[in-house]
Amino acid sequence: DAKTTQPPSMDCAEGRAANLPCNHSTISGNEYVYWYRQIHSQGPQYIIHGLKNNETNEMASLIITEDRKSSTLILPHATLRDTAVYYCTLYNSNDYKLSFGAGTTVTVRA
Amino acid sequence: KAGVTQTPRYLIKTRGQQVTLSCSPISGHRSVSWYQQTPGQGLQFLFEYFSETQRNKGNFPGRFSGRQFSNSRSEMNVSTLELGDSALYLCASSLPQGETQYFGPGTRLLVL
Numbered sequence: 001d002a003k004t005t006q007p008p009s010m011d012c013a014e015g016r017a018a019n020l021p022c023n024h025s026t027i028s029g030n031e032y033v034y035w036y037r038q039i040h041s042q043g044p045q046y047i048i049h050g051l052k053n054n055e056t057n058e059m060a061s062l063i064i065t066e067d068r069k070s071s072t073l074i075l076p077h078a079t080l081r082d083t084a085v086y087y088c089t090l091y092n093s094n095d096y097k098l099s100f101g102a103g104t105t106v107t108v109r110a
Numbered sequence: 111k112a113g114v115t116q117t118p119r120y121l122i123k124t125r126g127q128q129v130t131l132s133c134s135p136i137s138g139h140r141s142v143s144w145y146q147q148t149p150g151q152g153l154q155f156l157f158e159y160f161s162e163t164q165r166n167k168g169n170f171p172g173r174f175s176g177r178q179f180s181n182s183r184s185e186m187n188v189s190t191l192e193l194g195d196s197a198l199y200l201c202a203s204s205l206p207q208g209e210t211q212y213f214g215p216g217t218r219l220l221v222l
Contacts, residue, residue, distance in 0.1 A: 041147075045213070046211070046212055096141065098143075098202075100154075
């Protein structure tokens, strides 16, 4: 069973912030939250990751709740090129694998 | 720095044949992981290698195997191909002490 749950799809207006939610209520202490995106069946592209604290980089911000059971990826100013499938995944540092859910198909509209 | 490269990019095989896919990690990366992506099952973990040792294997039949060489390059092999093996096979690499996996473009395998 998938360890993460995401809405199957969402639309976003170009130039606006996109907030992508993810539920991972069974996350364990040694699991990191990772976000990837995939465009047109290319290889997934790394976006951001975190363990407990909120994180920000040039692409996005990651907000993790205090109990770590959910997180939100924020794309601050969505562009048409951000249209992709976004995966919220968990990385277990004990078994070295990413566990992917079904992802959210994000469509950015002009 | 060059990214993860995978060869070939596309492949067509028939049932019963075997196939070998290759992955070259990012320079300096020593961990290589393989994933299978299908429309029905999504992205599923196949196996992970570090320093030529398999550290973990996903829930796939023994027809799926892999190996890693001393230069960190990796290959995966699928024997006795079945129609259901048609998929995008993705390779990812990471630094020795890093968790972040960087994916290659994938090899799209079609089994007829």
